[in-house]
Amino acid sequence: MLKLSKERSEPDQNDPAYLISYAHHLERQARQLETEKQMVESERLRLQREVNNLKVELERLRSPPLFMGYIVEVLDNKSAVVRSTTGPNLVVSISRQVDINELKPDTRVALNQRTFSIVNILPPTQDPMVQKMELIEKPTEKYTDVGGLEAQIQELKETVELPLLKPELFEKIGIDPPKGVLLHGAPGTGKTLLAKAVAHETHAAFIRLIGSELVQKFIGEGARLVREIFEFARENSPSILFIDELDAIGSRRLDLATSGDREVQRTLMQLLSELDGFNPRGDVKVVAATNRIDILDPAMLRPGRFDRIIEIPMPNAESRLDIFKIHSSGMNLKGDVDFDYLIQMTDGTSGADIKNICTESGMFAIRSNRDHVINDDFTDAIKKISGEKETTAASITGFI
Ligand SMILES: Nc1ncnc2c1ncn2[C@@H]1O[C@H](COP(=O)(O)OP(=O)(O)O)[C@@H](O)[C@H]1O
Numbered sequence: 001m002l003k004l005s006k007e008r009s010e011p012d013q014n015d016p017a018y019l020i021s022y023a024h025h026l027e028r029q030a031r032q033l034e035t036e037k038q039m040v041e042s043e044r045l046r047l048q049r050e051v052n053n054l055k056v057e058l059e060r061l062r063s064p065p066l067f068m069g070y071i072v073e074v075l076d077n078k079s080a081v082v083r084s085t086t087g088p089n090l091v092v093s094i095s096r097q098v099d100i101n102e103l104k105p106d107t108r109v110a111l112n113q114r115t116f117s118i119v120n121i122l123p124p125t126q127d128p129m130v131q132k133m134e135l136i137e138k139p140t141e142k143y144t145d146v147g148g149l150e151a152q153i154q155e156l157k158e159t160v161e162l163p164l165l166k167p168e169l170f171e172k173i174g175i176d177p178p179k180g181v182l183l184h185g186a187p188g189t190g191k192t193l194l195a196k197a198v199a200h201e202t203h204a205a206f207i208r209l210i211g212s213e214l215v216q217k218f219i220g221e222g223a224r225l226v227r228e229i230f231e232f233a234r235e236n237s238p239s240i241l242f243i244d245e246l247d248a249i250g251s252r253r254l255d256l257a258t259s260g261d262r263e264v265q266r267t268l269m270q271l272l273s274e275l276d277g278f279n280p281r282g283d284v285k286v287v288a289a290t291n292r293i294d295i296l297d298p299a300m301l302r303p304g305r306f307d308r309i310i311e312i313p314m315p316n317a318e319s320r321l322d323i324f325k326i327h328s329s330g331m332n333l334k335g336d337v338d339f340d341y342l343i344q345m346t347d348g349t350s351g352a353d354i355k356n357i358c359t360e361s362g363m364f365a366i367r368s369n370r371d372h373v374i375n376d377d378f379t380d381a382i383k384k385i386s387g388e389k390e391t392t393a394a395s396i397t398g399f400i
C-alpha cells in the first residue's frame with residue numbers, strides 16, 4: 001500500500017510505461033502549441049493585410065486629386081497631347097500602367113496634378129450617341145396651339161420654314177436665307193412653344209439643346225458637345241437646332257474667375273464659331289430662345305450669327321382671349337364663362353400663367369365635387385395664381 005501511494009505521487013523516472021505516457025503527453029502539448037502558433041501566425045497575417053489595406057487607403061486619401069482631360073493626339077508611346085478642362089492643350093507623358101492602345105482622340109483621362117502625366121483612362125460619361133439621340137424630340141404642337149403672336153409666326157415661317165421647305169426660291173432670287181433666329185421675351189410667353197410648332201409644321205428633325213443643361217450636365221464637355229451637335233444636326237437634316245435658355249451659355253461675363261466660368265466661355269466660343277461657319281443654304285436652321293437678351297454677350301448679337309431677332313411680347317387682351325380659348329377648349333365648361341371679364345383680370349399675365357389658370361380652375365371644380373368648370377372657378381383660379389405671383393413664398397405652401 002505504502003509503495004503504491006509513493007509511486008503515484010512520485011513516478012519512477014525510469015519506468016518505461018511512465019516515460020511513454022509522458023512522451024505522448026508532451027507530443028500532444030507540442031501539437032497543441034503548433035496549432036496555436038499557426039492560429040497566431042494566420043491572425044498576424046490577417047492584421048498585416050489590414051495594415052496594408054489601411055496604408056493604401058491612407059495613401060489614397062492623402063493623394064492629391066487628379067485632373068481630367070481629353071486626348072487630342074497620341075504622339076508616341078510615351079507622350080500625348082491632352083486638352084485639360086482647366087485650360088490649354090498640354091504635351092504630357094503617359095504612365096506605363098496605361099494601355100496606350102486605348103488612347104484615342106477624345107478619350108477621357110485622369111492627369112496627375114503636378115506633372116499632368118496620364119495616369120488612368122476614365123470611362124466616357126455616357127455613350128455620346130445616346131446622349132445626342134436624347135436631344136431629338138418630336139413636338140406635336142401646331143401653330144393653332146399658339147395664341148396671338150401672328151406676326152411672329154409669320155416671321156418664323158419666312159425665316160425658318162420657307163428656307164427648309166422651298167430652298168430653291170432663295171436660290172432663284174439669289175439671296176442667302178437667314179441662318180437662324182433668336183426669340184426673346186419674358187418667361188412663359190411661348191418661345192419654346194413657337195419653336196416646337198415650327199418644327200412640327202416643317203416636319204424637320206427637332207434637336208433641342210438646353211443651355212442650363214449643357215452647363216450642368218455636360219461639365220467639361222460643353223464645347224465638344226456643341227461641335228458634335230452641329231454635326232449631328234447636319235447628319236439629320238432637314239433639321240432645326242433649337243438652343244433653349246441661350247443666356248445660360250451666352251451671357252456676358254465680366255471676369256472669368258472660376259474654371260467653371262472659363263468652361264462656359266469655351267462653350268460659348270465654340271457656339272459662336274459654329275454659327276459663323278454655318279452654311280445658310282444648308283437645310284439646318286438654328287432657333288435660339290432667351291428670357292434675358294439684356295445679359296447676352298454682344299458677340300452673340302453681331303450680324304451673321306442670328307439674322308433675325310424676334311421679340312415675343314406679353315399677350316395683349318386679344319391674344320389672352322386666344323390663349324384662354326386654346327387651353328379651355330378641352331375642358332368641360334358649364335354656364336356662361338365671361339371671357340371678357342377674365343381677360344380684364346389677367347392684364348400683365350403670360351401665356352404660361354393663363355395655362356396655369358385653366359388647370360387651376362379645373363382643380364377648383366374637382367374640389368367642389370363638380371364634373372364641370374364654371375365662371376367662379378376661373379375667377380378663383382385667377383385670384384390664386386395672381387396671389388402666388390405676388391408672394392412667391394405663398395406659391396410654395398399654398399399650392400394644392
Ligand atoms: N402664346 C401662347 N399660346 C398658347 N399657350 C401658351 C402661349 N404662351 C405660353 N403658353 C403656354 O405656356 C407653356 C409654357 O410656355 P413656353 O413656351 O415654355 O414659354 P417660354 O419658352 O417663353 O418661357 C406652353 O407650353 C403653353 O402651354
Ligand SMILES: [Mg+2]
Pocket residue numbers: 191192193244289
Ligand atoms: Mg422656354
